[in-house]
Amino acid sequence: MIPNMRNFSLILLICWAKIASAAFSCDFYDTARPARSFALRAGETIVINEIFANPGGNALLPVQEFVELWNPSTEPVVLTGWSFSDLRSKAVFGADTLAPGAFLLICSNADVAALGRFGKVHGISPWPALNNDEDMLTLSDAEGRIADQVRYDLGWYRASPSKGLSLERIKAGGTCGGRQNWLPCTDAGGITPGRMNTVAGFHDQAPPVILAAAAVAGDSSIILAFSGEPDTATSLRPASYKVNNGMGAPATVVPEDTDFRKVRLNFAGSIPRNREYLISTPGLRDCAGRPPARGECALFVPDTIAPGDVLISELLCNPRPGGVDFVELYNASAKTLDLSGLHLARADTLGKPADIRPLSATALLADAGSYRAFSINPAMLSGQYPQAPAAMLVGVGRLPAYYNQSGSVLLLQNGRLIDRLDYTEGMHHPLLQNMKGVSLERSDFNQPAFITGNFSSASAAAGYATPGYRNSRQADSSQINRVVLGVTTFSPDGDGRADVLPVHYKLAAPDNLATLTVYTDRGVKIRILLRNEVAGGTGTVEWDGRDEQGRPCPAGVYLVHFSSFGLKGTRFSTHKACVLARNLN
Incomplete structure (x- = not known):
């Protein structure tokens, strides 16, 4: 024992020469606090701190790959017997110790001399060559326990070129791992071997x-x-x-x-x-x-969309020079709806949906009774029709190809037909000579689109189109005697959505006797729902899509005929068309 040194720890200078790697290192540490030879929790002892996988691109940078290790703890750690590997190869460390707060570059034995100018270097063999695009690197202690593991890919460079640029760890430990805890080096040289990373503290500064x-x-x-x-x-x-x-x-x-x-x-x-x-x-x-x-x-x-809730309201397929096509939809329901799940399409030669285009990638809410006009250029549309409210004009990347002479507009939800307009130029007013810039407007939302006269030319007083607001031809529904279909399209398939056709009526006199009959579009009687029954002032009758024998009726167009007469000789009759839809599959 050295005299007068009883209360002091012996400070040893341990030096060794690593002949195999041609590297020479010296470390000082206190024998009263021996270096740790076991791994703490991953990320809290030795960590993979910097990865230089794609050297080159700059004559001032090294052309050798390296990985920088860092000891962020307050204790020295013995690395003897530790290993470094990727998915293809594994190398074991020779005798070495990493002091608290110190950095260590690991690389191929052949590259130790070239990288020595950056600080302490440890060569290993075989060197797990780093992939430029992606790799998984694992650092394990002498007992095989993982001290740190990093799986990187090109996305970690955040759109920066990987050539001549290292990836730096932001923080040792913490709860953010993987890509969240790494960024490309921001140093002018592209790398920071042997010193603090440029991105350290990024989380705290963000x-x-x-x-x-x-x-x-x-x-x-x-x-x-x-x-x-x-x-x-x-x-x-x-x-x-x-x-x-x-x-x-x-x-x-x-x-x-x-x-x-x-x-x-x-x-x-x-x-x-x-x-x-x-x-x-x-x-x-x-x-x-x-x-x-x-x-x-x-x-x-918002509420879900049922058949008949959203209807095709207006179409412009022959715009003025410098103009754009548009399709307008109307929320015919009493609910606020999200239109983002709807698609527009056209019909191919077989009548099937083609050229299907989404209306919106994000939520697009439409209040009850509101309109939305879709075009590829809302600003241009507003310029040609100044009365159009900008908030009701929606831009889309592309509309289906709707030809001037004729075509079909299909409104779809998850592949299911919501509404359809088959149009021709002949639907315009017969005295209209120039159809450019003139839209086809729907006049009655209680009638299907195919009813003759339900779509025709927008009025001259409205500027020949009304994108995003009430149609100029829209019918006035203020009559006393009235019959309204709850939906114009229903699908009695038991899914809880529009399974029946509600027929709402309002009559001037409460003593009316009413008859309600369903016909096919060819006039064949299918079902009598009311037969000279006391109707009262208002009421609702539902058709479940079955005939008199209780058999399901096929998909198609049907006419609902309502007639009534009162004791004072008053008479009223009307008919409404509806569509009975079946699953297309």
């Missing part, structure tokens, strides 16, 4: 996350969009989210992209429609551990 938007997806899911990247752990935890009106937390949470900027909340049951919800994120945190700066978002979930 603005707090904001819940930017919410949208319903299907019957039981909501997609949330954030302004930045929330941390991986809390963003996938159902308890991090809360929805009012009895919904509570989702059953599961699934990422919609690799940055977790979009997540899908999946609920155990269907989300009730026609309600507004408040979505909050009480448990969400960003990669710096902060709650969102704005963590609440209101979401209105």
Whole structure:
């Protein structure tokens, strides 16, 4: 024992020469605090800190691949017997120790001398050659336990070229892993071997996350969009989210992209429609551990679209020079509806949908009784028809090809026909000489599109088109005696949507006797629903799509004839056309 040194630790200088790697290293450490020879929790001891997989592109940069290790802990770590591998090969470390806070470059034995100018280097063999596009790198301790693992791909470069640019770790440990915890180096040289990464502290310097938007997806899911990247752990935890009106937390949470900027909340049951919800994120945190700066978002979930709810209202397929086509839809229901799930198409030579085009990639709400006109250039459309309200004009990437002379406009939802207009130039007013820039408007939303005269030329007083607002030819429904179909298209298939045809009537005198009969479009009597019965002032009769013998009627066009007479000799009669739809499959 050295005299007078009883209370002091012996400081040893340990030097060794690694002959196989032609490298020479020295480390100082206190024998009272021996170097650790076991792995702590992954990411909290030695970590993979920088990856240079695609050298070149700059004469000042090294042409050798390397991986930088970093010891962010407060203890030295013995690396002897540790291993570094990718999916194809594995190499074992020779004797080495990494001091607290120190960096170590690992590379091929042949590249040790070239990389020595950047700091401490450890050569290994065989070197797992790094793939430029993607690879999985694993660092394991001497007992085979994984200390760190990184699986990178070209997406980690965030659209920057990978040539001559390293990937840097943002933070050791923490809850944000994978792509979220790596960025391309921002140093002018493209790499930072042997020194602190340029992106260190990025999470702390980034603005707090904001819940930017919410949208319903299907019957039981909501997609949330954030302004930045929330941390991986809390963003996938159902308890991090809360929805009012009895919904509570989702059953599961699934990422919609690799940055977790979009997540899908999946609920155990269907989300009730026609309600507004408040979505909050009480448990969400960003990669710096902060709650969102704005963590609440209101979401209105519209009702589902049934046949007859949305109708083709107007078509312009022969625009003026410099103009554009448009198709207008009308919300004929009493509900607020989302039109984003609808598609426009045309009919091919066999009458089947072709050239199918979506109306909107995001939610597109339409109030009851409102119009939306779709074109490839709403600004141009507004310029040619100045009365058109800009808020009701919707831009689309492309419309189906609707020819001037004739064609078919099909409105679809999930492949199901919602409405159809078969048009010809002959539907225009017979005295109209120039049809350019003149739209075909629907006059009666209670009648199918195919009824003769239901589509004709827009009026001159309206500028020959009314995109986005009430049609100039729209019928006035203020008569006292009135019959209205609840839907113009129904499908008695038992799915709970438009399974019956409601016939609503209103009569001037309550003592009327009424008869209600259903005919085919060829005049063949199918069903008598009322036969000289006391009707009262108002009422509703439903047809279930069956004939007098209870047999299901085939798909097609049917006429509903209503007639009544009163004790004072008053008479009223009218007929309405409807479409009985069956599944196209």
